[in-house]
Amino acid sequence: MRTTRAVEGWTLVPLERFIMESGARLALLMTPAGQVLAQHGFTRAVDVMSAAALGAAIVSSTGEIAKMMDEPEFRALNHQGVEHGIFLAGFETLRGRLLALVVYGTDSSMGLVELFFQTLKAELVAACPVEERREPVLAADFEHELNASLGSLFGR
């Protein structure tokens, strides 16, 4: 089963290559607000959202610390555990700033992830298309379905 998925198609190939080369176990590409553009290795969508929310929060809060230190930004953040490490880094694209959250195990390393992240970053920056005008996504009469969805969610 393919475990790499992308909301934005242009992110898929660079992310797959990064996973293969770095040996990372889980990865997310997201906006600074925690919206996921691509993911690898997660099974439940809701888990992805939690990881993204927390990852984006770490980057945001340490970004504020950087400002207090008159540092433009922290290039990357690493959290080292016993079995797993977390790598977090941001970069600029035509679509604005994106963040990467990478979880790696003992079969990879901080050095490998950092090394191949540079390639990932360059490939994503090169592949990023300019944002397009969007057509309506939902039908005008979506309320009925929304009400039914919320009703079933709350057992009503």
Add this chain to the structure above:
Amino acid sequence: MTTRFRLALDSITRVRGVHGALLVAGDDGLIIAEALMEKVNGKAVAALAASLAKRLRRSMEACKAGAPHFMHLQAQDGTLVVVPAPDGVLVVTVGDARMNVGLVRLEMLRAAEALA
């Protein structure tokens, strides 16, 4: 870079054909100390050599051969040599294809001992 690390690396880089030597954190693949020619991408060498050393160690252990003391990869245009030092540190040397591997090995083992 501390004097101890610099001395350890200097003795390796004095050998003819050596392009650079590094002390690398084996688990992280990050550089602890380096003495490299400009053309050598230290970060990449450190990360990839550490990954390689980790896999080779596992392979050796799977063969019931114990942990490796010395890893030597020879390619058409260059040589990579890795010696594990105490505390998970790796001594890594890159050089050209004609590098005197015997002498480099001796200096790397000395460097590893000096780090103990």
Add this chain to the structure above:
Amino acid sequence: MSLVNFTTREITCKIVYYGPGRSGKTTNLQYIYGRVPEGRRGRMVSLATKTDRTLFFDFLPLELGQISGFTTRFQLYTVPGQVYYNATRKLVLQGADGVVFVADSQARQLDENIESLQNLQINLLDNGMDVRDLPVVYQYNKQDLPQDLILSKRELDDALNFRQRPSFQADALSGSGVFETLKGVSELVLRRLSEVSTA
């Protein structure tokens, strides 16, 4: 801006519950968490102090289900209400698709409500967002308290809701009004996806 995946037909929206300290933002999420079946929600993440005051945010991902052929997910966030956590509030507001302003209906809390609302507008501006363009609904919480202690919906609308956005009375502890509030903000947020927009 809501994230839309046309390939896998998925929509993800970020909704932030904003308001003064102890107005009941976390209680809203806890109630929703308790009511929604496990398969349709993720773990509720609470970055709180030892005394259970929100330190950074609470977070609850929800699977709404299919809407117009799109699997629709909501990310519900709360912000810390206490005045000195403003930097954190600003961070959580980034990229919000909609806001629920949870006001404390107690008459003595009116100044805190107004201050928090002003703070919301400032933080939105700091994030390059205009409150006039953002889907916002109001929830007047703690309406279960004795009538002599609280302000009515009309009084609170007059004091806080001068743009005539949807507003809901609630008692988040018992769950009254929580569903209606979520429904209200959901409609506003998704309405924008049914209109032509520049991304």
